[in-house]
Amino acid sequence: xxxxxxxxxxxxxxxxxxxxxxxxxxxxxxxxxxxxxxxxxxxxxxxxxxxxxxxxxxxxxxxxxxxxxxxxxxxxxxxxxxxxxxxxxxxxxxxxxxxxxxxxxxxxxxxxxxxxxxxxxxxxxxxxxxxxxxxxxxxxxxxxxxxxxxxxxxxxxxxxxxxxxxxxxxxxxxxxxxxxxxxxxxxxxxxxxxxxxxxxxxxxxxxxxxxxxxxxxxxxxxxxxxxxxxxxxxxxxxxxxxxxxxxxxxxxxxxxxxxxxxxxxxxxxxxxxxxxxxxxxxxxxxxxxxxxxx
Amino acid sequence: xxxxxxxxxxxxxxxxxxxxxxxxxxxxxxxxxxxxxxxxxxxxxxxxxxxxxxxxxxxxxxxxxxxxxxxxxxxxxxxxxxxxxxxxxxxxxxxxxxxxxxxxxxxxxxxxxxxxxxxxxxxxxxxxxxxxxxxxxxxxxxxxxxxxxxxxxxxxxxxxxxxxxxxxxxxxxxxxxxxxxxxxxxxxxxxxxxxxxxxxxxxxxxxxxxxxxxxxxxxxxxxxxxxxxxxxxxxxxxxxxxxxxxxxxxxxxxxxxxxxxxxxxxxxxxxxxxxxxxxxxxxxxxxxxxxxxxxxxxxxxxxxxxxxxxxxxxxxxxxxxxxxxxxxxxxxxxxxx
Ligand SMILES: Nc1ncnc2c1ncn2[C@@H]1O[C@H](COP(=O)(O)OP(=O)(O)O)[C@@H](O)[C@H]1O
Ligand SMILES: [Mg+2]
Numbered sequence: 001x002x003x004x005x006x007x008x009x010x011x012x013x014x015x016x017x018x019x020x021x022x023x024x025x026x027x028x029x030x031x032x033x034x035x036x037x038x039x040x041x042x043x044x045x046x047x048x049x050x051x052x053x054x055x056x057x058x059x060x061x062x063x064x065x066x067x068x069x070x071x072x073x074x075x076x077x078x079x080x081x082x083x084x085x086x087x088x089x090x091x092x093x094x095x096x097x098x099x100x101x102x103x104x105x106x107x108x109x110x111x112x113x114x115x116x117x118x119x120x121x122x123x124x125x126x127x128x129x130x131x132x133x134x135x136x137x138x139x140x141x142x143x144x145x146x147x148x149x150x151x152x153x154x155x156x157x158x159x160x161x162x163x164x165x166x167x168x169x170x171x172x173x174x175x176x177x178x179x180x181x182x183x184x185x186x187x188x189x190x191x192x193x194x195x196x197x198x199x200x201x202x203x204x205x206x207x208x209x210x211x212x213x214x215x216x217x218x219x220x221x222x223x224x225x226x227x228x229x230x231x232x233x234x235x236x237x238x239x240x241x242x243x244x245x246x247x248x249x250x251x252x253x254x255x256x257x258x259x260x261x262x263x264x265x266x267x268x269x270x271x272x273x274x275x276x277x278x279x280x281x282x283x284x285x286x287x288x289x290x291x292x293x294x
Numbered sequence: 295x296x297x298x299x300x301x302x303x304x305x306x307x308x309x310x311x312x313x314x315x316x317x318x319x320x321x322x323x324x325x326x327x328x329x330x331x332x333x334x335x336x337x338x339x340x341x342x343x344x345x346x347x348x349x350x351x352x353x354x355x356x357x358x359x360x361x362x363x364x365x366x367x368x369x370x371x372x373x374x375x376x377x378x379x380x381x382x383x384x385x386x387x388x389x390x391x392x393x394x395x396x397x398x399x400x401x402x403x404x405x406x407x408x409x410x411x412x413x414x415x416x417x418x419x420x421x422x423x424x425x426x427x428x429x430x431x432x433x434x435x436x437x438x439x440x441x442x443x444x445x446x447x448x449x450x451x452x453x454x455x456x457x458x459x460x461x462x463x464x465x466x467x468x469x470x471x472x473x474x475x476x477x478x479x480x481x482x483x484x485x486x487x488x489x490x491x492x493x494x495x496x497x498x499x500x501x502x503x504x505x506x507x508x509x510x511x512x513x514x515x516x517x518x519x520x521x522x523x524x525x526x527x528x529x530x531x532x533x534x535x536x537x538x539x540x541x542x543x544x545x546x547x548x549x550x551x552x553x554x555x556x557x558x559x560x561x562x563x564x565x566x567x568x569x570x571x572x573x574x575x576x577x578x579x580x581x582x583x584x585x586x587x588x589x590x591x592x593x594x595x596x597x598x599x600x601x602x603x604x605x606x607x608x609x610x611x612x613x614x615x616x617x618x619x620x621x622x623x624x625x626x627x628x629x630x631x
Contacts, residue, residue, distance in 0.1 A: 053475060080475075086310050087314065088314055101302065
């Protein structure tokens with residue numbers, strides 16, 4: 001299958017800062033691709049080069065096998081990490097304006113339906129909540145019914161409820177067969193939405209694959225979590241990796257039965273025991289030695 | 295040039311301007327209050343050109359015709375030394391002591407000198423050498439003279455800031471970047487900004503003119519259509535100048551600084567407030583490079599001298615050449631980011 005969007009040795013420097021340091025990507029049609037990484041990893045710089053907004057220092061971007069041209073501009077929808085809209089203009093008027101930029105635009109009613117704009121469509125855009133704003137910006141990105149949609153940290157700054165609502169919208173867009181490129185620093189979001197992810201750090205991709213395959217390739221253990229308060233001091237487990245947090249203790253084990261037997265043998269209460277699978281957060285920590293959100 | 299895209303930006307820019315009540319009010323109120331203020335300040339007896347302190351009893355004032363000169367404000371004073379220090383500091387132009395038949399002026403003060411000449415002349419008993427003649431035709435009030443300048447100046451601020459500053463704000467807050475990601479071209483975007491500001495500026499100028507004319511009744515010896523042509527051409531040149539400032543600037547502070555740097559010298563050089571008659575020839579040459587000069591000179595010629603388009607063709611040509619130059623530079627320099 002040929003890639004819809006493809007990059008080759010993509011590099012971007014800013015006065016000595018190596019923001020993007022040689023990235024090769026191939027995004028197949030219909031895929032929801034996630035670029036995952038901490039703040040400053042180079043996600044925005046990378047997507048903006050893919051969007052044709054920033055010029056790469058070196059390397060190429062190809063859309064359907066060709067360099068980015070006017071056709072590309074008509075086929076894509078973009079939601080930037082931050083965008084201002086004109087003051088004193090309503091959501092409906094914004095959709096009208098952006099719709100007129102394209103040869104063909106989706107009917108406003110359909111966008112209102114897809115992005116749940118109903119109750120604030122005719123309000124001045126300055127009077128919208130964070131979640132409402134993001135939904136309107138998503139609707140604007142969808143106005144030309146794009147083949148390829150770019151979303152740069154679409155849920156950063158939203159509360160958990162608004163974030164889940166937003167995920168629901170992205171599921172709907174995926175269901176319509178669109179290709180989506182999403183950046184985020186929420187591992188959970190990437191796990192939830194993306195068919196494939198690339199983890200970025202310091203301008204490079206340090207791991208790439210489907211979320212499940214990535215976790216399976218790096219981990220064959222699970223995590224037992226217990227409150228620190230339930231442990232006598234010092235923590236007396238030797239046969240497993242033990243990570244002591246501020247108020248929890250995490251035991252990494254391939255053999256849950258033995259670990260639990262060992263805990264019971266030391267009279268540690270299992271009343272508050274939790275067992276969780278390894279997450280992308282753990283993977284990032286494993287790959288870089290740093291927490292994703294510091 | 296795709297007219298549908300142009301129209302979409304044009305309509306939204308108009309909405310933004312017309313719904314921004316505070317800016318709109320300011321655009322109308324500022325010139326109206328300036329013109330009204332001038333009309334009031336320079337009308338009738340409100341205007342005193344000179345201030346003369348008079349020592350002692352007011353009864354002694356009857357002796358000289360000098361004390362009934364118009365446009366001199368005679369201020370009774372009691373303390374001579376305080377009054378003298380006021381003369382030194384130009385707060386009083388002259389101090390006069392009718393009883394002692396003495397007066398004091400500051401030799402450094404031009405107004406003092408003129409008063410002295412008047413004081414001597416008024417009481418001269420010799421037959422006058424010059425005989426008085428009256429200027430024929432309707433006298434031009436200061437407000438009549440200053441009004442075209444105030445309108446043009448208001449237009450200048452509206453055009454420079456309404457285009458220059460607004461585009462920089464769009465660039466800073468990321469709106470231009472969003473537009474860049476669409477098929478909209480810079481030419482369509484800039485043309486929409488210019489057209490929107492042009493008609494809005496002309497509309498507010500007409501409203502201000504018509505509104506103040508109701509109360510102040512300006513002389514109009516030429517054609518309103520010619521005046522409109524002058525203001526329209528002038529607005530285009532000023533908007534184009536704003537485009538140059540907006541082309542690359544990324545900070546609103548820098549944009550405001552540059553726009554002030556342009557507008558204040560222009561205000562001075564174009565003779566909005568006072569005639570540049572007699573100032574250094576170099577400054578007069580500089581003034582010819584300023585669009586505002588040509589707008590104001592042409593507007594004054596039409597309104598006060600009844601000039602036609604032929605008489606002011608030099609000004610119109612200068613404005614058109616400047617517009618083309620500025621516009622080409624602005625479009626060439628323009629970057630979305
Ligand atoms: N316009 C710019 N000028 C200079 N440095 C920049 C610019 N844009 C981004 N950078 C730098 O490049 C690096 C990557 O930034 P960015 O792509 O925004 O990361 P992310 O989106 O992952 O948070 C950061 O160190 C940032 O400071
Ligand atoms: Mg970013």
